[in-house]
Structure formats: structure tokens, C-alpha cells
Amino acid sequence: MMAGFFALWQQQSWEHQLLQSRSYTLAQARQALGKTRLNLQDFQALISPAAEPLLPMLAAKAQQFTRQRFGRIQQLFAPLYLSNLCANECSYCGFSMSQKVKRRVLSAEEVEIECLALRKCGIDQVLIVTGEHERKVGMPYFRQMLPLIRRHFSSLMLEVQPLSEADYRELRQLGVDAVMVYQETYQQAAYQRYHLKGQKADIGWRLDCPDRLGSAGVDKIGIGVLFGLADWRTDASFLAMHLLYLQQHYWQSRYSLSVPRIRPCSGGIEVPYPLSDKHLVQLICAFRLLSPSLEISLSTRERPELRDQLVPIAITSSSAGSSTRPGGYAVDPEALEQFSIDDSRSPALYKQRLQQLGLAPVSKDWEPYLGR
Amino acid sequence: MLTLDGVQLNSALLLGTGKFASARQLIAAVEASGTELVTLAMKRLDLQHQSDDILAPLQQLGVRLLPNTSGAKTASEALFAAELAREALGTNWLKLEIHPDPRYLLPDPIETLQAARELVKRGFVVLPYCPADPVLCKRLEEAGCAAVMPLGAPIGSNQGLQTLAMLEIIIEQASVPVIIDAGLGAPSHACQALELGASAVLVNTAIASAADPVAMATGFRLACEAGVYARHSGLAAACTQAQASSPLTRFLETL
Numbered sequence: 001m002m003a004g005f006f007a008l009w010q011q012q013s014w015e016h017q018l019l020q021s022r023s024y025t026l027a028q029a030r031q032a033l034g035k036t037r038l039n040l041q042d043f044q045a046l047i048s049p050a051a052e053p054l055l056p057m058l059a060a061k062a063q064q065f066t067r068q069r070f071g072r073i074q075q076l077f078a079p080l081y082l083s084n085l086c087a088n089e090c091s092y093c094g095f096s097m098s099q100k101v102k103r104r105v106l107s108a109e110e111v112e113i114e115c116l117a118l119r120k121c122g123i124d125q126v127l128i129v130t131g132e133h134e135r136k137v138g139m140p141y142f143r144q145m146l147p148l149i150r151r152h153f154s155s156l157m158l159e160v161q162p163l164s165e166a167d168y169r170e171l172r173q174l175g176v177d178a179v180m181v182y183q184e185t186y187q188q189a190a191y192q193r194y195h196l197k198g199q200k201a202d203i204g205w206r207l208d209c210p211d212r213l214g215s216a217g218v219d220k221i222g223i224g225v226l227f228g229l230a231d232w233r234t235d236a237s238f239l240a241m242h243l244l245y246l247q248q249h250y251w252q253s254r255y256s257l258s259v260p261r262i263r264p265c266s267g268g269i270e271v272p273y274p275l276s277d278k279h280l281v282q283l284i285c286a287f288r289l290l291s292p293s294l295e296i297s298l299s300t301r302e303r304p305e306l307r308d309q310l311v312p313i314a315i316t317s318s319s320a321g322s323s324t325r326p327g328g329y330a331v332d333p334e335a336l337e338q339f340s341i342d343d344s345r346s347p348a349l350y351k352q353r354l355q356q357l358g359l360a361p362v363s364k365d366w367e368p369y370l371g372r
Numbered sequence: 373m374l375t376l377d378g379v380q381l382n383s384a385l386l387l388g389t390g391k392f393a394s395a396r397q398l399i400a401a402v403e404a405s406g407t408e409l410v411t412l413a414m415k416r417l418d419l420q421h422q423s424d425d426i427l428a429p430l431q432q433l434g435v436r437l438l439p440n441t442s443g444a445k446t447a448s449e450a451l452f453a454a455e456l457a458r459e460a461l462g463t464n465w466l467k468l469e470i471h472p473d474p475r476y477l478l479p480d481p482i483e484t485l486q487a488a489r490e491l492v493k494r495g496f497v498v499l500p501y502c503p504a505d506p507v508l509c510k511r512l513e514e515a516g517c518a519a520v521m522p523l524g525a526p527i528g529s530n531q532g533l534q535t536l537a538m539l540e541i542i543i544e545q546a547s548v549p550v551i552i553d554a555g556l557g558a559p560s561h562a563c564q565a566l567e568l569g570a571s572a573v574l575v576n577t578a579i580a581s582a583a584d585p586v587a588m589a590t591g592f593r594l595a596c597e598a599g600v601y602a603r604h605s606g607l608a609a610a611c612t613q614a615q616a617s618s619p620l621t622r623f624l625e626t627l
Contacts, residue, residue, distance in 0.1 A: 070391070154415075359393060366443065
């Protein structure tokens, strides 16, 4: 395989990007806002402190781009947690190996029960989530479970540990449509500080993961940062760089962006670089202008008041009625969560709200025969 | 009048059904547009759970359905979608769409031609969405397609007839209907396409994304009618010089 993003990342300096991301003037931000095709510098100008007065205009343009590309619709999905076993030690995560929580891996029967419960709520697109435990929840487990889950839903997304290109090729054949691998942070020092043990401590393996997904021809690749671990503008700049790189190299894949902010979990850490609501909006809108075809999803980590404002501006897919624990829908609703959620509205209630906002909730926009 | 597979359609406007805020809004726009043929994505229909909210109202309206293979990146995926559409919707009409590039959704000429050949063999009435390439359009015609659907501009871009020079050649050479698909952003674009000699236009984003989709659908209906009238009545040629309506030399006729 050719050198991936890891090699490009190694040539970059975090400090340089950090300074750069603050160096833009209002005039440069205005110029970026006026463009129809943006480059990395334009994006940085739009997320810079100088661009803050332009936020209303930025949001208006982001909304216009979103409606033109995606129409007045909102894709709905729900996460399906299969396991909370984890061989990593991430100091911000409730699933980390040292956390004293009850561990659980769903059996085939339990998975079936969960799928039926989700179907009953009208969910047709699921994001399968597991902790990262290669030995106990790896390819043999996926080989067993994916065909069971596939039967129930039109679209399957996967958020598990980074795997090899060959594994991704196989997962595609098993019916996986999208794979999400979030970098958490692009700052090496912070990455090493928060990821203490396990495969995840290897930053290069994770940075090159979207390359392996692209090479394997996976239809949709999800990238993201866990905002709060390091300076948000710099992390966003690297994320944008990664996106532009991937779009250039793997032109047949779709891209989706997640913008989770670090939340209190049962591990409990102080958030060193909090991302404010205002900056979250600025960030999302800037990504919309940088890449009009980018899917942007917003999870139930965010509270309803914010989601209801932000979704109509630039979000293309959102979850509803989410449970972040294995078996949380029907098997064992009492189990421990990976993180606490803030928007606990049911899918039915959320759909109703979307309609009030002038958006058609869409549960199905894919077919199992596509992307195989 | 547009004739496809022996069926005459009075409206030169085809409508896409994506991007609307609700089924009700879509239905109102379809009615206002006067269209008799609407295209819908197989990937969007929920046939398995019978929970689809647009299919039944469209069928009730009596418009003809043109299922499309949107989402397919290869000929084989498009063939699969086509068979599914024929079985589920009881029509052998198909809008063939293959776009391996999810960013600009540009059609793949190679896969499209391959799929068109196979679909024609299997008895489909094939309407392929294709690049505005005159040679490809002749090839698709030779493959037995019932029409060709070259793009005016990237889909959803509202840029109008950016491929004008190629569209003129395609229309001049075609012996099947030419339906300009994709990129039409305003009623004037649709009118221009029909004045040029296109048999029909297909519009979705310009209507669905308008502040008032129903009013915009009406605008497109009127523009399409205007375009068809203009074509049939014979457009006068453009000229760089002014030509007086009452020439100064008229006196010569009386001499």
C-alpha cells in the first residue's frame, strides 16, 4: 500500500497549525465566506477567532448548501451496542479496561432481541458499536453477528477497533456499508496522554485506518475528533486536512463527520479544552462549506435545545432514542452506559419534532445490494 | 409531445421525488407541475416493511412511475435495482443511474453503457442518465435505449445548461427523445432546453429546495409549456444586426 495519511501527518507541525489557525483576519474570513470552493486555508479562516462576527452569515450559507445538496430531509439512525469489553485504556471513556463496570458481550439471541426492539421503533439504519477488544470481539464475532443484524436493516454502519484492509473487504461482503473510526485527537502528545494501553496507543495504526477503508472500497468512511482533548481549532484543521486528503485519494467513498464533545462519563476527567456551543456551530458550518457533500451527524450526546437548532442548519443524520449500553434497548436496559446522553426523546417524538422543523425524517435511503 | 415506448406524454416536465420536506409537499408539487412521469429512487422505498409514505399517494395521483437506480456504483448493482423495481412496481421503465463518484454524482459512461445493453436485452425500457457526450449518446441509442438523459450541469447544482455546445450536437444527432436531466436551476433553464429541441427536462432540486416548492413547480410547468410552444412555432434566428420591423426599402415594392 502507498503511504497513507500517517506519513503526511508526520510532516506537519501541531504548533505551526495552532498558530496558523489564529492568524486570520476578518477580511480573510470574509473572502473565504464568499467562495464556492474552499481550500484548507479558507476553512481555517472560517473557524478562526476573527470569523466569529460572521457566524450568522456562515450559518445561513451552510444551511443553503445543506438544503441544496441533501434537500429537506434528515436521516435517522440508532446505535446498537453489542459489547462493552475493551482492551484499551482511554482515560476519558467509561468502557476503559480499568473501569470497574459489568462487562457484557451480547449473544446471537440477545442481538436478535435488540434488533427487533429497534425495528419496532421504526429504525432502519444502525450503527453497530463495540468496545475495542480484538481477541474477544473481533472478526469471528462480527462474522457471526453481522449476517443476523443485516437481515433487519437497510444500512449497517460499524464503529469498532481499527482493522486491516483485508478485514474491511470481508466486512463489506458481510454487509457493512459504513465504518466510523474517530481519531479522538491529532495531537500526538495529547493522544499518548489519553490512550495509555492497548492497540489504540498506536497512533499510526489509527491514522492510517481511513486509508485502509478507502483501499478496501468501503462505501462510507466516518471520521471525527473527540473535541475537548486538545485545542479545537488545531484538531479541526487536521481533521479538515484528513478529509481533503481522503476525498482526493478515495473518490468513490462517501465521507461522514462526527463532532462529539467530551462528556462526563463514569471515568470522569476534567475537560481541558472545552468546545463551546458557539464554536461547535462555527465548526460544523465551516465543514459544510469546505465539503458540501459531507454527511454530518449529531448524536444524542447533545441536548435537545441545541440539536433542534443545529440540525436544520447543517446536519444530515442524527440518532434518536439511543441507548449506549449493550442490551440497552430490550435485553438489559439497566446496564452501564458508555457515556450519558442528553437527548432522550424517543424516535417517534424526534420524528415529530423534525417535521415541525420542516424536515422529513428518512429511515431508509440505502439497500443491502449496494456497495457489495 | 414526448413519446416513450409508444406512450405519449403531454407534459415535457419530469419530476424527481427526493429532497421534499414531506410527502404532502411532494404530492402538491407533482400536481402543480403537471408532470405525468416521476422518478423515484429504489433505495429510498421501503418495500419490505410496507412503511413507505410516498408510493401510495403517487399511485393515487395516476402519474406514471419511473424507478431509478440511484446509489448504484456499478452495472451489476444497477441491474439488481432494476429487477427489484420491475418486480415491486410492475413497470419495465427504468431510469438508469450509475454514479461511482458520490461527491458530484457524475454518471459513469462505461458502466452505464454496459448496464444499458444488458437491461435492453432483459426487456427494460431504459432511460439512461449520462454525461453530455454526443458519441456516448449515440452508443446508448444503438444499445436500444428509449431516450437519452444527458446532464446540463452537475446534479443539484442549479447551474443551468453548462454543457450547451454538446447538448446541441446531441439533440441534432438523436433519433430517440433527448431529456435534459440534472443541473436545471430555474424555469428559464428548462424553457431554454426545450427551445433548443430537447423532448423533455427532468427537475428535482430546483423545485424541492425552493422556498415555495409548489409555486416553483407551477413556474416550471409554465416554462416548459412556453418552451414547447416556442419550439413548435419556429424560433427566429438570432442576428448581430438590428432588423427594422418596417424596412426603409419598403417603397421599392410599390414602384
